[in-house]
Structures are given as C-alpha cells and as structure tokens.
Amino acid sequence: MILDSGSPIGIFDSGIGGLSVLRHIHALLPAENLLYISDAAYVPYGEKSEQEITARCMLIAQHLFAQGVKALVVACNTATAASIQKLRAAYPEQIIIGMEPGLKPAAACSNNHVVGVLATQRTLQSEKYQRLRDQLIQETQTRFVAQACVGLVNLIEQTEMDATELEQLLHAYLQVMANAGADTLVLGCTHYPFVRESIESVYARLRPGLAAATIIDTGIAVAQHLQRLLIQNQLQNLHTIEDTTHSASIAAYTTGDVTHLRSMLNKLLQLDNCPASPLQLAE
Template structure:
C-alpha cells in the first residue's frame, strides 16, 4: 500500500541513509554540490552492518528508515548504501511513487569506461555482489563493453570503518588481502562498491602504488549520485535556491559516535539525535 507523503517544498530537507557512517562519503558530495540544501542523515548503526542480512530483512528495514525520513519532512531520499540499494530501491520507489529517490550502485559502467586493460576489480560487500540486480548489471555491461569484472567481497571491512579503524594495521592488512589479488588479476581500475570504502581510499592508493606497475584508476560514485540528485530536484522544482543550510543527524546507536564521525571524516558538527526504530 502506498504511503501518503507531505506536499514537498523546496525548503524541506533531503533525507540520506546508510547502515552506518559510510553514507557520509555520499553526503560530502551532496553538501559540496548543493550547498544550500538542508540535509538529514540517518545512520542505522544499531543494526549495522547490512552486508550479512537477508533480502527480506533489508527491504523491510529500508522501508522503515525511508518512512522515518519522509515522515520527518524529507522532499527527496538518497539510499547511500550499496547493499540497501541493490535489495530495496525498487520497493522504496513503489512505496513512494513520484518522490525523488536516488540509490547508489557500484560504478561498473564508469569502471568499464575507464579501464584500458579490460579488467575491472570490484570491492564490495558479499551481499551486494550476490544481489540479482548487481549481477544483471554486471552481465549487461560486460556484454556491451567486453570488460571483465573481478568481484572481491570485503568481509569485515565495513566493521573496521564503523569502529573508526581507518589507519590501523588490521585494516591495512585486510585491504592488502583484498586489493592485491585484483591487481595480480590484471585490474587497472578498482570500483569502490560500498559507500564506506572511500574513507580508506588513501590506504588503497598506497597498496596500489606498492603492487601495481601501471596506473590504476579508483571509481567512487558519490559525485555521480549528487549530480543525479540535483537533476531530479531541479526537474521537480524542488531546488532550494539560497540560504543557510541546516544539517541534522539521527542514529540508532550512540549519538556521540555519529557526531565524532561527522567531525573526524567531514569536519562538520551537526545536531545528532539517538532514535529507536523497530
């Protein structure tokens, strides 16, 4: 059954959600490209990570979080989580037809366009890489471009990033275990297929510099998501033209943890509230 939504106004906020802090990598692109927009970020850290969850659970949880954000006045929604997008974006759009809704997907198409070796490595959660929507997209792009995709599930990496272990030896060892086989397999392009992964991009680049003999391109789709969101808002007449933007955060875990993530990762200090959802 379709849920009723408020009459959206240009001054209403954009809702953004992820299983945790990874979606902040998308929020920073939105904040940079659409500086006048009010943003509401929902970190479902009390239920993270999403990667090991069933598809039914992901759909139900994503609908609940989307409902929370729309219920708090969001004029648009960004599903800033690859796993939730693959599993639930269709259900979210069916529940709120006509609302601007943008998901994130691993950048297979830009990866195929960037490669010169014809081999693209994809770093993502196991759940994303097993998703039917993802596999269909991979097959379509492979058939159209003759690109070969090497899929690397990064078990445990989201947990490390959620813990703030961005530069630890354990995180670096984990990344080396995941990245080096892709380089050895001939990949000259690496797709960061989870919104958490841009926060360890510096480590990935260091590993690449140590193990690759030729240049390697890294693909982060946050910029493309922000541009698509801007196009949808403009088409719907919902762009906020000017004014001081407000930033508000909600989390199902500790508010202090999300506040520290905003400060440490983005240099921002929004108001953060802990909420119970489900």
C-alpha cells in the same frame, strides 16, 4: 504534506558510510538542508538477509517521508540492491535515488578491460549487480574481478581504526585484482571512500612500476543525479544562496551510539558542530 524547495533531503545508510555521499551532496548543493540517518544498530547491512535489509529501509523511508523530506537518497549499495524497487513501488510520487556500483564508468575508462570491484557479499550476490555486470561483459568485453570485503565496513566504523589491520585486509582483498592486472577499481560500498588513500597506497605497492589505478567513487554521480531531479521538479533550494543571513542545516540521527556518530562527523567531515541525536524506530 506539501513540499517546497526548503524541504530537507533525507539520506541514510547502515552506518557512517553514507556520509561519503552526504559529503558530495553538500559540496554540490550547499543550500540544501540535509537529514542523515545512521542505522548503526543494524550495521553492517551486508551481513543481513535481504528481508531484514528491506524491512529496515522501509522503516527508515517511512520515518523520513513523515519528516517531510523532498527526496530520499539510499546511500548504501547493499540497501539499494535489496530494497530500491520496493521503496519506489511504495512511494511512487517521491524522488528516491539509490547507489549503483560504478561498473559502467569503470568499463569505459579501463585501458585493459580488467576492472576490480570491492563490495559487500550481499551487493555482489544481488540480481541488480549481476545483471549489470553480465550486460557490460557482453557489451564491452570487460573482465570484472569482484571481491567481497568481509570485515572492512566494521573496521571503518571504528572511531580509532587499526591501521595495521586495515593494511592486512586491503592487501588480502586487493592481491587478486593485482594478479589479474586490473587497472581500474570500483569502490562498491559507500564506506570505502573513507579509506581510499589506503586502497591506492596498498594497490600501488602490489603493482610496482605500473601507473596508478583509476578509482571509481559513484558518490559524486549520485549528487549530480539528485541535482538534476530537484531542478526538474522545481525543488532545488536557492534561498540560502540568495539570503546570506540564512545557512543550510545538516542534522544527523542514529539508532546506535550518538557519541560515536558525533565523533565520526568530526573525524570524517570536520563537522564538529553538527547536531547528532538518538533515533528510535518502531518495528
């Protein structure tokens, strides 16, 4: 299949978390057509084995490349850690971008060299994460206080999130970071930016009288990296910028409940007219 600048960009996650990355991509590259897949039948990836996650990622990548996407964004830290090398090996000619917990920018901006990392257990256990952490510990003498946030993804996936339950979870998970004195927090899962305000509020109460913590969300860095690669490969779509009669499209698909995805597109991104459709992927 021949790609051109008008070909779409594929983005996927285990659920709605990757919409936080799509939000940054759409803001930076408004002329690009976007295809989003929520693999909600398998959410959350963080509780699955590496083999299961990789199998799902390969299946979704195969589907998106068959649709003619010019770039693939793995908008999930857990999926990136488990499968990015295998995806790039399987599709060496394709643009494939993954997520990486923002440990490096966090270490660079932390004043006291104590950084809290909120992520899934699978991400924290991955060789990719641990290798980067160990490297930065040696290079920057930064202390990373990691916390696996069990249950947080499932809570964020709910159409009507329980505010009390969210508060209790965040208090428990952030307490260890406050005790350690972390002045910078890494959102190591693409779901977490959707509760960023709650994280900031709870953390501020755990550290009364101290300056607000710096929050690292790597979604915008992913969008910027995508833009650079599209320009390098002469694939950035400028047509809809030049032609005001045509606008870029966003289409969403899910292996789970379509009504839920439509609701979350409206709630999280204010995309009340974004087409959302069911998707079946043959194993």
